[in-house]
Amino acid sequence: MTAFRQTDVVVVGSGFGGAIPAYHLAAGGASVTVLERGPWLAADEFEHDFKFGSSSTRVFEFTMGEGMNVLGGNCVGGGSVVYFAAMPRAPRFVFERQGSLGRRMWPTAVTRETLDPWYDRVAQALPITCSSWDDVTYSGGVFAAACDHAGRTANPVAAAIDTDLCTNCNWMMSGCKFDAKRSLLLNYLPAAVGHGARILPLHEVQRIERTTGGDFRVHYTVVDPVDYRVQVAAGVIEAKVVVVAAGAAATPVILQRSEEQLGAMPAAVGRYFSGNGERLNTAVLNEDRVREVLGLDRGDGLAYAANQIGRGPSAASWDRLDGSLPEFSRYSLEQLYFPPGFGTILAQAPDAVGPTWFGPDKKEILRRWQSWLTIFIMSEDDNEGVFGPPPLTGNADRISMQMLSRGNLRYEPTANTRHGWALADADIRDILERDGLARVMPWTNDVIGAYTVHPLASCRMGDDPATSALNDMNELREHPGIFVTDGSAVPGALTVNPAFTIAALAERAVPGIVRAARARGVDVRYLGSLPPAARAGRPVVVPSV
Amino acid sequence: MDTTLTTDQVLTLEAFADTIIPGEKRGPEDRAIAGAATGGGAVASGAIELMLSPEGGLADTLDDLADGLNEHARDYAARVGLTPEPAVTPFVALAFADRIALARELLSPGHPEQELWVALAMFSAMAWDTGAHMHTTEALAAGHPGLTAMGFMPPDPDGAWRFPRFSYGRPLAAIHPRTTPRGDPE
Numbered sequence: 131m132t133a134f135r136q137t138d139v140v141v142v143g144s145g146f147g148g149a150i151p152a153y154h155l156a157a158g159g160a161s162v163t164v165l166e167r168g169p170w171l172a173a174d175e176f177e178h179d180f181k182f183g184s185s186s187t188r189v190f191e192f193t194m195g196e197g198m199n200v201l202g203g204n205c206v207g208g209g210s211v212v213y214f215a216a217m218p219r220a221p222r223f224v225f226e227r228q229g230s231l232g233r234r235m236w237p238t239a240v241t242r243e244t245l246d247p248w249y250d251r252v253a254q255a256l257p258i259t260c261s262s263w264d265d266v267t268y269s270g271g272v273f274a275a276a277c278d279h280a281g282r283t284a285n286p287v288a289a290a291i292d293t294d295l296c297t298n299c300n301w302m303m304s305g306c307k308f309d310a311k312r313s314l315l316l317n318y319l320p321a322a323v324g325h326g327a328r329i330l331p332l333h334e335v336q337r338i339e340r341t342t343g344g345d346f347r348v349h350y351t352v353v354d355p356v357d358y359r360v361q362v363a364a365g366v367i368e369a370k371v372v373v374v375a376a377g378a379a380a381t382p383v384i385l386q387r388s389e390e391q392l393g394a395m396p397a398a399v400g401r402y403f404s405g406n407g408e409r410l411n412t413a414v415l416n417e418d419r420v421r422e423v424l425g426l427d428r429g430d431g432l433a434y435a436a437n438q439i440g441r442g443p444s445a446a447s448w449d450r451l452d453g454s455l456p457e458f459s460r461y462s463l464e465q466l467y468f469p470p471g472f473g474t475i476l477a478q479a480p481d482a483v484g485p486t487w488f489g490p491d492k493k494e495i496l497r498r499w500q501s502w503l504t505i506f507i508m509s510e511d512d513n514e515g516v517f518g519p520p521p522l523t524g525n526a527d528r529i530s531m532q533m534l535s536r537g538n539l540r541y542e543p544t545a546n547t548r549h550g551w552a553l554a555d556a557d558i559r560d561i562l563e564r565d566g567l568a569r570v571m572p573w574t575n576d577v578i579g580a581y582t583v584h585p586l587a588s589c590r591m592g593d594d595p596a597t598s599a600l601n602d603m604n605e606l607r608e609h610p611g612i613f614v615t616d617g618s619a620v621p622g623a624l625t626v627n628p629a630f631t632i633a634a635l636a637e638r639a640v641p642g643i644v645r646a647a648r649a650r651g652v653d654v655r656y657l658g659s660l661p662p663a664a665r666a667g668r669p670v671v672v673p674s675v
Numbered sequence: 676m677d678t679t680l681t682t683d684q685v686l687t688l689e690a691f692a693d694t695i696i697p698g699e700k701r702g703p704e705d706r707a708i709a710g711a712a713t714g715g716g717a718v719a720s721g722a723i724e725l726m727l728s729p730e731g732g733l734a735d736t737l738d739d740l741a742d743g744l745n746e747h748a749r750d751y752a753a754r755v756g757l758t759p760e761p762a763v764t765p766f767v768a769l770a771f772a773d774r775i776a777l778a779r780e781l782l783s784p785g786h787p788e789q790e791l792w793v794a795l796a797m798f799s800a801m802a803w804d805t806g807a808h809m810h811t812t813e814a815l816a817a818g819h820p821g822l823t824a825m826g827f828m829p830p831d832p833d834g835a836w837r838f839p840r841f842s843y844g845r846p847l848a849a850i851h852p853r854t855t856p857r858g859d860p861e
Contacts, residue, residue, distance in 0.1 A: 178835050179812070180805035182730035219859040253857075260858035263846045274847040284848035288858040297837035307835065426843060438828055439838040448851040451860045462860075470804035470825065475797055485779055488695040488796055490712050496696075496804060499825040530732030576784050577793055626860065 137163040137328075138652045139643075140348045140369040142335045142384065145208020146629055147375030147616025149318040150252075150636040151643055153661060156325035160647055160654035163367060164327060165350055167334035167376070167524070168205035172315075176305030180471060183356070186304040187533040192472075193379050193526045195539030197579035198405055198515055200379040201472070204533075206331050208377065209617075209629065210313040211305050213583075214442025215290040216464065217258045217630040219249050223453030223460070224624050230512055230546070235621040237593050237602030240635075248634040255660045256312040258630070261286035261444065265293055268428060268436035269503055270445030272415065273465040275424040276568075280561045282449050287464065291441060298440050300467050310441075321661035333365075334524055335384055338372055338612065339391035344650075346372045346611065351523060357531040361523070370650040373643060374606075375616035375636070378403065378585035379537060380525035382599075382618060385589065385606070387520040396607040398599035399589050403515025403539060405582030407461065407623045409507040409551050410468070411558045412477040413568035414495050423565045435500040442467055443506065443627075450557070451625060458546040461509035461554045462626050463561075468504055476577055477502075480569035487574050503568065505558050509550035510623050513587055515541040541580060584628045589618035591635075603642035604635070611646060615639050683764045684741035685723060690767045691744055692722035692799035694774040698820065706763050709771035715820025721809065722802035726795070733798060740795055743788070751777045 138160040141152045148164060156162040169188055177184045190212045191204035203209040222242040229235045252258070266274065266286050274284035295310035302311055309316060323329060333350045340346055348367050354360035374381050382400035389395050420426050421433035428436065446464040453460075467473070474496060475487070482491035495502075518538035521527050526537035543551075555572050562568040573581075591614075592598025595607055604619055606612040615636040617628060624631055644656040680688075689707035698716020700708045708718055727734050748765035751757075751773065760768040769777065781792040801807050803821030806814035812834045815822055830836045853861040 178830060179810055180807045180814075181810050182725075182728050182807050184810075187730065219855075219857075221860040260856075264842055264844050266843070266847070267841050268843065271843040271847050275843075278848035282848070283851040285850050285854055286858065297835070297839075298841040299836035299838065301836060428840070428843070430840075435826075436841075438826075438836075439841050445848075448854070448860050451851075451853075470822075470827070471801045471807065474804045475800050484775055485782075488778070488782070488800065489775055490697055493696050493712055493716070493803075496821075497824050497826075499804075499827075528732075531730045534732060577782065 135163065135365070135367040137161045137367060137369050138654065139163070139371045139373065139647060140165060140346070140367055141373045141375060142348070143208060143375040143377060143616060144206045144314065144319060144329060145203055145210060145375060145377060145616060146314065146633040147619070147636050148208065148373065149314040149322065150633060151373045151375070151615055151640055152327050153318040153322040153325070154640040154656065155643065155647065155654060156322045156327035157659055158644060158654040158657050160652050162322065162327040164329040165333040165335050165348065165367070166206045166329060166331050167353065168203070168331060169355055170206040170329065170331035171305060173307050173309050176307040178299060178301045178304065178307070180469070183532070184304065189305050190303065190533065191535060192533055193535050193537040194578065195537050195541060198403070198539050198541030199578050199581040200539070200585045201581065201583045202377050202379060202585060206329055207314045207319060211315065212303050213629055214302055214466070215311050216287045216443045216627040217290050218288055218626045220624045220626055220631045221451045221453070226453070227457060227510065227622055229622055231597060235592060237591055239602045245634050245638065248637040249630060251637050251660060252630060252633040255317050256290040258288055258290045260288050266444045267298065267440030268434060269440050269467060270443070270465045272420060272424065272426060272434050272503060273505065274445045275426055276561050276564070277447050279424060280564050282447055282561065284445050284447050287443050287446050296441055300438055300440050300469070302442050303469055317661040335376065336387060336523055337384065337391065338388040341368065345370050348372060359528045359531060370652055371611050371613070371643065371647045373613045373615055375614070376525070377616055378588045378618035379539065381614055381616055382517050382588040383520045383525040386517065392609060396595065396599040398597055400517035402513040402587050402590055402597070403517065403541065403585065404511050404513045404587040404623045405515065405541065405580055406584040406586055406628060407507065407509030407511035407547060407550055407625070408582045408584060409509070409554065409580070410466070410573045411505045411507070411555060411570055412573065413503040413505065413562045413570040414480065414498050415501045415503055415568045416566055417501055419566045423567055437467070437500045437502045440467055458510050458550045459553055460625055461507055461550055463554065463558060464506040464508065466504045466506035470499070473504065474499070476573035478571040478574050480571045486571065487577060503562070507551065507554040508623070508625050508627065509554055510625060511547040511550070512544040513622055514544055514547065515539055515588065517588065543580060584617065586617045586620045586624070586628060587622050589614050590621040591619045592621055604639040605642065605646070611650065613639060613643050613646070680738055680741070684738055687741040687744050687764045687766045688723060688726060688737060689718045690774065691778070691795060692717035692802065694771070694778045695796045695799035696720070696803040696821070697771070706767050709774065711771045714824055717799040717803045720803040720819060720821040721806055722799045724808040725802040726798050728808050731798065733794060740791065743791070747777060747781060
């Protein structure tokens with residue numbers, strides 16, 4: 131059966147890039163429908179459970195590519211449900227980056243200065259708070275102390291977390307059952323629904339076409355809530371404006387599949403993908419040396435042994451976020467927690483005599499898992515990723531019922547990217563192996579290639595039509611009425627966690643989307659309001675599909 | 676146990692899982708588990724159950740994977756001059772060091788089937804460090820070998836994890852000089 135609906139604006143995806151326009155357009159009077167391919171879960175459905183089929187596998191997607199793997203949200207709220215809520219602004223130099231273009235890759239209109247007011251709005255809406263040392267977990271603390279011992283600085287990381295509610299359970303990747311993490315389920319999305327927006331979960335958009343009258347038809351399938359490989363229905367929804375925010379691993383694929391009806395896409399659609407220069411190192415700490423060298427003590431006889439305790443990144447080293455350094459040598463180092471499974475498979479045993487990531491030596495370092503410290507590198511990669519032809523449906527071929535799929539992204543790191551990684555790897559080793567504090571190894575890329583939790587730039591904004599898919603107001607070149615507002619619009623790696631920047635750019639794009647909607651006859655205004663910051667819980671009934 | 680797998684196929688998959696995260700033998704006659712490490716390994720942690728789980732998406736390919744492992748083991752044995760042992764499957768027949776050597780070949784960049792064997796290795800590892808074929812609270816209560824060996828701390832009585840003590844609670848480094856009053860990099 132094919133359903134048919136009409137609305138003023140269709141928003142594809144409900145993460146930061148989708149939820150923010152959805153709220154403003156609905157608040158301004160437009161009828162808004164949000165199509166989200168993942169399920170809609172409430173706090174009591176977020177489980178502390180590794181079992182396949184629990185919220186851990188339902189709410190995110192691991193898309194394997196050739197040389198690059200993307201871990202992202204797949205649920206109402208998108209990445210905000212599975213993210214670690216670290217929210218630093220991108221440093222000023224990032225907006226001046228040239229990459230391999232030899233000229234500024236960001237639009238002239240976007241600088242840290244011009245984006246700051248939009249950052250401010252997001253900070254107020256979520257809200258985001260400036261962390262103190264009391265908020266830094268044992269993991270962040272031991273990293274900060276090691277940085278200090280090495281003559282470096284370290285900062286508590288600003289976060290969108292209500293620390294009064296947080297239990298430091300470290301199950302953030304499965305969704306926050308305590309509503310401590312300020313996901314979009316707590317602010318923009320309920321506020322959008324409050325203004326009449328409809329959110330349709332398990333609706334996977336396949337393609338967009340144009341009507342003879344100049345409007346758009348958005349084609350979707352409805353997927354089974356347990357086995358995402360099964361499509362239970364299909365439908366079409368007609369709209370005057372389309373906002374595509376399906377995530378940087380899916381947005382370009384939808385646009386590629388739409389080429390046949392919409393006409394040729396800008397060359398930059400599906401090119402210039404960036405993994406935010408990400409990479410992980412695992413340190414296995416020597417508990418005695420942590421006590422002796424760093425003077426740390428938890429007060430219960432333990433120096434550290436706290437890998438399990440906490441809430442994602444709480445401390446970071448920004449010593450290399452220095453605009454005077456050459457491009458491709460700047461990065462941040464951030465303490466991070468990854469749960470077992472994803473967080474252990476690619477870790478290498480430092481002194482292995484046999485294989486490093488499996489076998490007896492790997493088992494030995496796993497026995498010391500509570501003494502692990504994971505360090506996350508966010509560096510300047512070279513926008514190497516390119517998407518191949520789209521699969522039949524979705525952005526990737528599904529392998530398992532949930533969570534795992536194979537996509538068409540190819541990524542071969544250039545010498546520039548590898549140079550940054552090597553510098554950062556050596557820096558981590560210098561900090562953490564000093565005076566016998568730990569043994570450190572980077573995750574291996576030999577097994578599945580590189581990986582990112584922050585996919586960016588696959589449909590980027592810019593001033594040059596040859597190298598950017600969007601103009602400086604996020605409108606798709608040659609296809610007026612289609613806007614892209616998710617991480618795919620960000621021109622390149624940010625050297626810090628990107629959620630805040632994606633959200634700020636989405637806020638910035640809204641007035642232009644409102645203008646475009648008005649020009650197409652939609653009775654909508656830009657009010658400039660924000661969701662009530664204190665609002666918690668979900669007074670929204672999940673609709674049947 | 677899924678009836679579509681033969682006993683030999685199960686033993687072969689167990690031998691591979693035990694190569695990824697080795698464990699101690701279940702008894703003196705155990706051939707699938709090589710006994711290369713103390714404590715329960717991937718097999719005792721539920722590797723086969725996880726491979727067979729319908730959610731994982733691997734179940735339909737396991738018979739081919741088991742047969743493929745034996746093909747590669749037969750080829751490996753011929754290459755290094757090992758004498759075939761007809762009583763068990765070729766992969767199970769390999770000594771642990773040879774299983775490791777063959778697994779390194781199959782899991783290396785450039786091997787045409789690398790992706791298949793990486794998937795099987797990942798399931799083997801995940802069985803040990805997550806016990807993802809069962810609820811985590813139940814796995815811990817049952818003394819799951821991997822989670823127990825990792826020291827994974829138990830939940831509160833309601834099955835949720837809480838750590839009221841989580842911070843050293845004091846400044847541990849100088850803040851970067853170019854930090855804004857809001858706590859961002861300049």
